[in-house]
Amino acid sequence: MIVCDTGPIVSALNRGEGRRHRFATEILARGGRDVVVPWPVLTEVDLLLRARGHHAAATVFVRALADGVHQLAAPHDDELATAIGLAERYEKTGIDLPDLTVMAMAKARDAWVLTWDYRHFRSVVLHRGHQWDLLVGENELPAP
Numbered sequence: 001m002i003v004c005d006t007g008p009i010v011s012a013l014n015r016g017e018g019r020r021h022r023f024a025t026e027i028l029a030r031g032g033r034d035v036v037v038p039w040p041v042l043t044e045v046d047l048l049l050r051a052r053g054h055h056a057a058a059t060v061f062v063r064a065l066a067d068g069v070h071q072l073a074a075p076h077d078d079e080l081a082t083a084i085g086l087a088e089r090y091e092k093t094g095i096d097l098p099d100l101t102v103m104a105m106a107k108a109r110d111a112w113v114l115t116w117d118y119r120h121f122r123s124v125v126l127h128r129g130h131q132w133d134l135l136v137g138e139n140e141l142p143a144p
Helices: 006-013 019-034 039-051 055-066 077-089 097-109 118-123
Strands: 002-004 035-038 071-073 112-114
Touching: 002 019, 002 097, 006 019, 006 039, 006 055, 019 035, 019 112, 035 039, 035 097, 039 055, 039 071, 039 097, 077 097, 097 112, 097 118
Parallel strands: 002 035, 002 112, 035 071
Antiparallel strands: none
16 A cells, blocks of 8 residues: 655646656556545645646546545544644644645555655654655655
């Protein structure tokens, strides 16, 4: 299972990102129904795309989720509690609810994280020595 953050989805929808677009598209296509998109990520992707004038891309993504291309999932109560706890611990870092939800759901579901936001996913930890299981490392991410 893979819990997906906003960055890879935006890259997959944006052909202008060149190699990163192809990279993200391939990962998401290969993951299929094993890719979980948390509701806060769906909302963030939609708001971001529409704010940039990409209304059609936003609708394509929502339709793909509705059609079952990937799993759209709400965080369970315990996952939301973990996200809130992390928000309280890391409130001055600028991390947002979609990222925290990805982290909490990945922890609870023993899943990989697909993100391009290495700064937040390297700085937020559950306990000493903890790191998130990132599907793609910084050195593997192609430039846009």
